[in-house]
Amino acid sequence: MTTSFQISFFLFCLISIASTDGTQLILVNNCKETIWPGLLGTAGHATPNAGGFDLQSGEEQILEVSENWSGRIWPRQGCCFDVQTGKGACQTGDCLGLLRCAGLSGIPPATVVEMTLGTPQSPLHYYDVSLVDGFNVPVSMRPIGDEAGSCGIAACEADLNACCPAALAERKEGKVVGCKSACLALNTDRYCCRGEFSDPNRCKPTVFGLVFKAVCPRAYSYAFDEATGLKNCRASRYVITFCPPN
Numbered sequence: 001m002t003t004s005f006q007i008s009f010f011l012f013c014l015i016s017i018a019s020t021d022g023t024q025l026i027l028v029n030n031c032k033e034t035i036w037p038g039l040l041g042t043a044g045h046a047t048p049n050a051g052g053f054d055l056q057s058g059e060e061q062i063l064e065v066s067e068n069w070s071g072r073i074w075p076r077q078g079c080c081f082d083v084q085t086g087k088g089a090c091q092t093g094d095c096l097g098l099l100r101c102a103g104l105s106g107i108p109p110a111t112v113v114e115m116t117l118g119t120p121q122s123p124l125h126y127y128d129v130s131l132v133d134g135f136n137v138p139v140s141m142r143p144i145g146d147e148a149g150s151c152g153i154a155a156c157e158a159d160l161n162a163c164c165p166a167a168l169a170e171r172k173e174g175k176v177v178g179c180k181s182a183c184l185a186l187n188t189d190r191y192c193c194r195g196e197f198s199d200p201n202r203c204k205p206t207v208f209g210l211v212f213k214a215v216c217p218r219a220y221s222y223a224f225d226e227a228t229g230l231k232n233c234r235a236s237r238y239v240i241t242f243c244p245p246n
């Protein structure tokens with residue numbers, strides 16, 4: 001028998017779902033090791049969870065971001081922080097040795113999930129997984145539920161560290177922990193799409209960009225990469241997975 005309490009509870013739930021203006025980001029760690037996600041809101045936007053926290057293997061963490069939020073999330077790995085002070089270091093993605101990155105971005109190479117979840121001009125959500133700052137850990141971002149627009153999965157699911165050209169490899173304790181972009185490693189106008197190359201017609205993908213693109217076709221691999229890496233969508237929830245199943 002349905003009681004009026006059950007009905008009003010049901011209505012209450014419907015209203016609370018409908019009145020959620022923001023977006024839910026569900027961060028999942030599918031890696032064998034702990035990941036310390038770093039977070040940074042674009043200027044004028046809040047930074048969730050003070051910019052960083054630890055996410056053990058197999059754990060998930062739900063973040064609520066406000067409507068039109070814009071920012072970036074990146075994995076940090078191989079971290080060691082003092083429990084009292086939150087100070088320490090990470091092998092990749094480190095932000096001045098702090099657990100809480102509040103206001104700081106990570107040191108490349110790191111895989112970066114970038115998103116703009118609506119703007120005053122458009123309600124569409126734009127997101128990509130960027131290798132412009134290199135790669136450290138495989139990441140994907142996919143929408144769940146009430147999708148609109150050309151939704152898709154933004155991802156670099158392969159382990160680029162395993163096929164990183166020696167000139168671009170970032171090594172810690174004898175192990176390749178990251179793979180730099182050609183811009184980061186070689187720092188020339190041609191590789192960084194600067195100066196006379198700061199134009200999509202002049203800055204073509206280099207052999208390194210093509211390697212990244214071949215291994216991770218659903219990622220954004222260099223500054224003027226074609227739009228295949230950039231997704232637009234309108235969903236109320238997204239799952240961001242570190243080491244997504246291949």
Ligand SMILES: *[C@@H]1O[C@H](CO)[C@@H](O)[C@H](O)[C@H]1NC(C)=O
Binds near residue numbers: 118121123
């Ligand atoms: C977000 O952008 C929409 C237009 O796309 C605007 O109507 C709305 O007021 C904005 N919300 C916030 C919280 O800025």
